[in-house]
Amino acid sequence: MMDFWQYAFMQRALIGGVIVGLLTAIIGVYVVLKGMSFIGAGVAHASFGGVALGFLLGIDPLWAAVAFCLAVAWGIGTVTRRGGIKEDTAVGIFFASTMAFGVLLIGLIQGYNIDLFSYLFGSILAITAEDLKMVLGVGFLVLLTVALLYKEFLFITFDPETARVSGLPEPALYYLLLALIALTVVVSIKVVGIVLVSALLVTPAASAYQLSRSFGKMMALSAFFGVLSVVVGLILSYYLNTASGATVVLTATAIFGLTLLWRRWREAV
Amino acid sequence: MSTAPPIIELRHVSVAYGTVKVLDDVNLTVPEGAFLAIIGPNGAGKTTLVRTILGLVKPIEGEVLVFGKPPKELGPLRREIGYVPQMHTVDLKFPVRVRDVVMMGRYARLGLFRRPGKADHEAVERAMAKVDIQDLADRPLSDLSGGQRQRVFLARALATEPRLLILDEPTAGVDAQTSTSLYELLRSFQQEGMTVLMVSHDVGVVSQYVDGVACVNRRLVAHGRPEVVLTDDTLAEMYGCQAMFFHHGHVPHMVVRAGEEKK
Known part of the structure; x- marks a missing residue:
């Protein structure tokens, strides 16, 4: 199950990815x-x-x-x-x-x-x-x-x-x-590349925006979504054998779609 | 009259955006403890006048003194100014709680890097109590009505514990009753010794609460006690352009119409 963890390159990718996910999500709030x-x-x-x-x-x-x-x-x-x-x-x-x-x-x-x-x-x-x-x-x-x-x-x-x-x-x-x-x-840039980095800067924070009523909560949620996108995206790309940066970005987009649906559903009830 | 130095003094102040002069040779003195309304039609330069006093706009001519100093050199005295901006300048869907907005009034006092302490939380509670919004403290800003939001921004200005309170169109977009209770609140602050300066285009109602009116239309058309200043001649001079635009003959009638439009 956790076999990807035995490779040093995968460990470095996850550590670097988690930090980048956290960083872009926090700055992304602003x-x-x-x-x-x-x-x-x-x-x-x-x-x-x-x-x-x-x-x-x-x-x-x-x-x-x-x-x-x-x-x-x-x-x-x-x-x-x-x-x-x-x-x-x-x-x-x-x-x-x-x-x-x-x-x-x-x-x-x-x-x-x-x-x-x-x-x-x-x-x-x-x-x-x-x-x-x-x-x-x-x-x-x-x-x-x-x-x-x-x-x-x-x-x-x-x-x-x-x-x-x-x-x-x-x-x-x-x-x-x-x-x-x-x-x-x-x-x-190393993680998602020049073309895709702006997605990490915007999408997790935009997801958090859907669900937040205070600034602190938006920060925390954005950080969570940012890290989640990178970790899930990397693991998916490993098993599906897809491009890692693109998979991370599309994971973040999927999370955004879910938060959007969730908010609309909550507003409807 | 009194010998105390004025809180605000403008001497021959002119302001231009590019080549367009928006304020021309304005002289204005606001003594400590005054409640002054700056009135005038849209685009008359009211907001520019306030921004000049706050040091956000640099005049091309003349001198601005606040607490006896140019706005740029106010230093720590800046914290003696409470400012309530026009509401449309902030994103009203910003995810932030009422309490956190009011706390912003303490930030400059706290200084960089430092976190709010007990005294700051107490000041925030006091400010919220003064405008009666304690029950909204933990609500997000986006949940509130226009009148409630206005009180939040007023509480934030009060949290700085100001000597001078400056409000730009505080009653824009709120109903008549809310405006009246806001004016009453401001008058009570004045009675506690605060100097209050307010931009408004609510000519009729405002004059019942303030003790001074400055009529602005690029120039300072008149300045003094409301009953003295608000004559047909002043109003005609101030709103003259609009009167021509609407092709109405009778000037006072015209001004009443202009006032009603804003509500």
């Missing part, structure tokens, strides 16, 4: 409530440019993606806040241009066989001990920040203007939140 899903998708696609830059410069693609995504997330934030452009327009511009930048760079790297597919769609079963360390380190940092600034992030998500009036450093907290989104996206 993304969903603040209406930033498109920013999540934009930053995820921007990481492609970062990965390509890493290959070209000969540095770790994931660390290059961290730097690149931070710059893009803050760029979207700055253009939106100061440039008087709507957020979704700003994302729209960065979304495609950073992908184009990545494609351009990949073209410049001649005679170098890069496994792009694993970055685009994830390769959780190929996660190395080194990757796992990065996931653990970044995950700890992000979760610690959320724990320390729990009340501040709640306030700026619910009512940013009043938060600012009350004296909280609202712009700084917003840029910090963008940074947490960027970090979360990059460490999740």
Whole structure:
């Protein structure tokens, strides 16, 4: 029954997957409530440019993606806040241009066989001990920040203007939140890939939103759904021999469908 | 009159969005303990005036002083301001309990990283008691009526234990009875020594509760005691554009119609 656990790669995949599931689900609560899903998708696609830059410069693609995504997330934030452009327009511009930048760079790297597919769609079963360390380190940092600034992030998500009036450093907290989104996206690339990571950032939190009447409960439920999606998705992909990232995302979507049905059923009675 | 420094002072303040001037050479002094209503038609710059006082908008000309300081330099004095924003600025389906919303009023006082303690929970209880919403404490915000929600946001502002309370259109979208009881509540706060500044377009009713009215239509048309300020001439100047728009001859009649429309 538990035979998948005997393989070291499967153990690493599960540990890394659980952390990523937890991380995306927690940050996802802010993304969903603040209406930033498109920013999540934009930053995820921007990481492609970062990965390509890493290959070209000969540095770790994931660390290059961290730097690149931070710059893009803050760029979207700055253009939106100061440039008087709507957020979704700003994302729209960065979304495609950073992908184009990545494609351009990949073209410049001649005679170098890069496994792009694993970055685009994830390769959780190929996660190395080194990757796992990065996931653990970044995950700890992000979760610690959320724990320390729990009340501040709640306030700026619910009512940013009043938060600012009350004296909280609202712009700084917003840029910090963008940074947490960027970090979360990059460490999740190994698990579900660039194309699918935004699903983990949105779907578990959206499921939790259906069932929650308080913020704390939404956090807890989202975390639960996030981890559940990864664990169930991985086990399913192992037995069904399907692509792991895609199976995880579709599991999360199935959970969302069930919460939607459950809420409608509850509202009907 | 009194020699105490004013709570709010605006000197020749002009504000522009891009090239459009929304406030032009506004002078306004609000003494401590006043209950002032800022009235004017839609798009007159009432909200901009409040946002300028709060330091959310930077004037292109003039000087804004709150507690004798520019809004940017208020520092810890910021916590002396209780703010009730327009309700449509927040997501009313946000999963959050009444108690947690009111607690937000304590966050800035608490400081970064720190968790609410006993004193904060007591302040939240007191604030909820003052606006009579203790029985709603554990309900989610999305369950409440417009009037109840308004009280939650008022309680959050009170939880900061403010000297100055600023409300932007607190009666938008609530019925007449709810508005009246809110005005009575605000007047009781004033009697306890709080300075209250409220944006409203409810010209008729408001004047019975406040002791000062500032009529804004890009410029400050008039400012003073309601019975002195609210003359036909002032109202005509303030609502003049709308009167022309509706092609009505008799101006006071026009203003009454404009007031009724908002309800």
